[in-house]
Amino acid sequence: MDKIICIAGPTASGKTALSIALAKELSGEIVSCDSMQVYKYMDIGTAKPTVEEQEGIPHHMLDVAEPWEDFSVSRYCKMATPIIDDILARGKTAIVVGGTGLYMDALIRGNDFAPCPSTGCRAELEALADREGIEAVLCKLKEVDPESAARLHLGDRKRIIRAMEVYLETGETITAHNEKTKAIPDRYSPLWLALEDENRQDLYNRIDRRVDIMLETGLLAEIEGLLAQGIPEKCTAMQAIGYKEFLRARSGEITVEEAAAEVKQSSRRYAKRQLTWFRRNGNIHWLRRAPGEATQEILSRARQFLREFDK
Numbered sequence: 001m002d003k004i005i006c007i008a009g010p011t012a013s014g015k016t017a018l019s020i021a022l023a024k025e026l027s028g029e030i031v032s033c034d035s036m037q038v039y040k041y042m043d044i045g046t047a048k049p050t051v052e053e054q055e056g057i058p059h060h061m062l063d064v065a066e067p068w069e070d071f072s073v074s075r076y077c078k079m080a081t082p083i084i085d086d087i088l089a090r091g092k093t094a095i096v097v098g099g100t101g102l103y104m105d106a107l108i109r110g111n112d113f114a115p116c117p118s119t120g121c122r123a124e125l126e127a128l129a130d131r132e133g134i135e136a137v138l139c140k141l142k143e144v145d146p147e148s149a150a151r152l153h154l155g156d157r158k159r160i161i162r163a164m165e166v167y168l169e170t171g172e173t174i175t176a177h178n179e180k181t182k183a184i185p186d187r188y189s190p191l192w193l194a195l196e197d198e199n200r201q202d203l204y205n206r207i208d209r210r211v212d213i214m215l216e217t218g219l220l221a222e223i224e225g226l227l228a229q230g231i232p233e234k235c236t237a238m239q240a241i242g243y244k245e246f247l248r249a250r251s252g253e254i255t256v257e258e259a260a261a262e263v264k265q266s267s268r269r270y271a272k273r274q275l276t277w278f279r280r281n282g283n284i285h286w287l288r289r290a291p292g293e294a295t296q297e298i299l300s301r302a303r304q305f306l307r308e309f310d311k
Contacts, residue, residue, distance in 0.1 A: 002094075003094065004093070008284065012047075012207045014289070022093075031084060032060065032097060035102075042243075047210060070235075121165050125164055192284040245263045
């Protein structure tokens, strides 16, 4: 049986503390599953665990991309899969931790992603979208893959172009590709754990406090440092929650206080979306935190699921 534990949940729910506690007990190593913590130099705004917070536990998939790069689920899986296999080969426990549900699901399934572009189709599709609007690409997609076209919103330019690109590159629709992928057994069989607060306001209070701490510990200086390196304001990483709002404050559109309030509100909305995503997974064992409950009490309940999993 794979010695893999997945710890999921919304932002600020306590995933890092639980994962480190489990890693200490199980001779584990942590594989981060966070689409923003992959970026170098973006530590405070992504709530990346510090060296002190890691408490000597090996952490993987942190700082593996430059901030100006576009990172993807396929790239994440290609990088993280051999890391997990190596951890298991050394007799250790792999603890996959994060709130990016798309990445986590794809990693566990072992998705066989469609090939990367090689013939320049993407550039042609991007040019068409720039010239005539994304509607023109969606119209082409409707002709070859009406199911994907019906599912995708006009605002989702990236996925519309990707779906059309896959067809032009492979001759197979992305719908057909995804259906074949679903039929393949999962690569791993982990124990799934997820954190949730019995009182949602407790989570929101921690989110608010986290944003305050980010400001106190130098988030604005971190953003200035990124810009000083030449990181474009419009790149994907800089448009993340916790960065784009303060870029607006920097340009004078809003005050720092208003930006902080926006970050808190956006983070709460993001937490709701994360919970919705993870609730679709029927294999998850939920660890619901009562008001005032500490990590050690959560850990005690996690151990019960571990004992059942090991039987």
